[in-house]
Amino acid sequence: MKNLIQWSLVILAFAMTTPAHAASAKGKAPAKQINASEDIDTLGGNKELMEMADKIKSTSRSRIVQERIVDRRNTLEFGLSYGSVFGGDAYLKTQAIGFNVDYHITPRWSLGVRYYDFGSSLTSEGQRIFDEARASYQAGGRATIVDIDTPQNATVAVVNWYPIYGKTSFLDMGVTQFDLYLLAGGGNMTLSSGNTSLLTAGVGLGAWISRHVSARAEVRYQKYEDQLVTGSRNLDTVVGSLGLGWIL
Amino acid sequence: MMKSLFTFTLTTALVAGLHAQASAAERVSASAWAKSWVQSLNDKSNIQAFSTSSLEKKVLGTCEDCENKNAMKKARQLFAQGDYDAAIKTYNEIPRGNTYWLSAVEEKGWAYFRQNQFEKALAQTKSLLAPQFAEISNSEAYLLQSLTQLKICDYKGVFETHQIFKEKQKKRILEVQNLAKTGWNDDLANVMRKMDKFPLTLDEMGDSVQRLPLLLYKDIEFQKQALRFKTSQHAMALLGGKYPRLQKALDKINQDSFIGMKDRVQELAQEETNENFKIIQKLNLVEVEAIQRVHTDMNLSDSMYAESKFQKVGDDKLVFMDDGRPWIDELDKFEVSAKTCAQGIRRKM
Numbered sequence: 199m200k201n202l203i204q205w206s207l208v209i210l211a212f213a214m215t216t217p218a219h220a221a222s223a224k225g226k227a228p229a230k231q232i233n234a235s236e237d238i239d240t241l242g243g244n245k246e247l248m249e250m251a252d253k254i255k256s257t258s259r260s261r262i263v264q265e266r267i268v269d270r271r272n273t274l275e276f277g278l279s280y281g282s283v284f285g286g287d288a289y290l291k292t293q294a295i296g297f298n299v300d301y302h303i304t305p306r307w308s309l310g311v312r313y314y315d316f317g318s319s320l321t322s323e324g325q326r327i328f329d330e331a332r333a334s335y336q337a338g339g340r341a342t343i344v345d346i347d348t349p350q351n352a353t354v355a356v357v358n359w360y361p362i363y364g365k366t367s368f369l370d371m372g373v374t375q376f377d378l379y380l381l382a383g384g385g386n387m388t389l390s391s392g393n394t395s396l397l398t399a400g401v402g403l404g405a406w407i408s409r410h411v412s413a414r415a416e417v418r419y420q421k422y423e424d425q426l427v428t429g430s431r432n433l434d435t436v437v438g439s440l441g442l443g444w445i446l
Numbered sequence: 447m448m449k450s451l452f453t454f455t456l457t458t459a460l461v462a463g464l465h466a467q468a469s470a471a472e473r474v475s476a477s478a479w480a481k482s483w484v485q486s487l488n489d490k491s492n493i494q495a496f497s498t499s500s501l502e503k504k505v506l507g508t509c510e511d512c513e514n515k516n517a518m519k520k521a522r523q524l525f526a527q528g529d530y531d532a533a534i535k536t537y538n539e540i541p542r543g544n545t546y547w548l549s550a551v552e553e554k555g556w557a558y559f560r561q562n563q564f565e566k567a568l569a570q571t572k573s574l575l576a577p578q579f580a581e582i583s584n585s586e587a588y589l590l591q592s593l594t595q596l597k598i599c600d601y602k603g604v605f606e607t608h609q610i611f612k613e614k615q616k617k618r619i620l621e622v623q624n625l626a627k628t629g630w631n632d633d634l635a636n637v638m639r640k641m642d643k644f645p646l647t648l649d650e651m652g653d654s655v656q657r658l659p660l661l662l663y664k665d666i667e668f669q670k671q672a673l674r675f676k677t678s679q680h681a682m683a684l685l686g687g688k689y690p691r692l693q694k695a696l697d698k699i700n701q702d703s704f705i706g707m708k709d710r711v712q713e714l715a716q717e718e719t720n721e722n723f724k725i726i727q728k729l730n731l732v733e734v735e736a737i738q739r740v741h742t743d744m745n746l747s748d749s750m751y752a753e754s755k756f757q758k759v760g761d762d763k764l765v766f767m768d769d770g771r772p773w774i775d776e777l778d779k780f781e782v783s784a785k786t787c788a789q790g791i792r793r794k795m
Binding site for chain 1: 525552556572586598604606609611616716720721724727733741744762763772776779781782
């Protein structure tokens, strides 16, 4: 009798774990009838049991592990950016076109070289001072100097660290992965008065649109010294830029 | 880690499958075929009796999506031979979005289960029972998850799975059972009204797929009868009372195909109901076992449980927590870590 029970258990266990696709060929089975209230409604949903089960220490946790869309190990990225300089000389409005090359050592670290070509124009305040000086000179007064030192270009080397990643979906068109990164570096800046050293640090967002196309938004603090007639001056400016890149 | 969320709907999930399916074979319009047949009647030298046999052969006679069909066949053979590693490898060849993909994921789950790799089996059911698929997944997927949770003594998980089963599958199970009796429901009527191109795709089924037998649209016999029904219906409408003898013959074909179609739906619905019946019985057995174990395990101390940890992943991978609402690109990317049963306790099942 005991053997019979054991065999029944073995058969039951096997039947439980035999999926339909692996079940042996069967003839036409008699029609079964499912009784919703007796067979389905009794399943789950018992609060007391749930509370008791909650006290038992065995649990399972799950997470999602995905590949990066872009393999950024030992990879080069070329980029083009456009941005504005905020702060600095009150008489100047400065824009920057940037050319970037980044060498991605790992998905977390990259080294980059950036060249910025600056273009400046006078702010309304600068224009007013300039116009006043010219008017004063034309009226036979003393010629005052509008004292500005315009940035011409800069070359900086930076190190980028990508500690945070995420992904987003735009209008259900597809999923884009991105990294938030910090950067720091230094280099040389050419001003109308000559060369000066430049230090920079910032934060950016790099979105990996496809295997070869990236987009970056970056805000960078930069510090340099310009030369005025009255002497040298420390400038603290912020550069905000948007760019597109090509990943090899 | 950050995830900004735009909800992916069931439709989005299904669309992925549609494209693969639609491009797989040349599809023929039933209305266009009927029109050309009616036009051919005007050419006295080329009068043809109404027969869809050559069309059926052309549209339904060729192996559709052969590569993946064969991969599934091979994987099932390997599974039956007990070569689970090779079976899993073959199941992995089915691309996501293919109509065989859900079956492949489920069967892969069973292969892991047979290998006693319960965490990997659960990782598969996480995809199958994700909100995108919970209503169209086979009820066997719920059994796989429930049984696996019982194996790792996650009794709370067992009860939760059964609750979800009840919420997501009950309506569908009863609808399919009803179809087994009647062979007809509003959803089938909707599908029949819209369908025109053959072979059928998931696209034609729309949301009705949730209330019709699984993979009905892939069934050759159903498609054959549906093709006859639609072409004869269009032909009768186009003839507009001309050729009374031909009309009578068409009417007979139309009625016969309608009955044939209903019979096939009934047959498939009954097969599925029989399968559902077995699954529900097994789920009830799992629940009884879980209830019994909850009472015995409640007072076991924490130290008796061994906790497994997630494997460390490199910088090349992204890790997101499972919030129960996975994105479409996250399906089949689950990893599960379990704090399994208390050690040193002998159980029989």
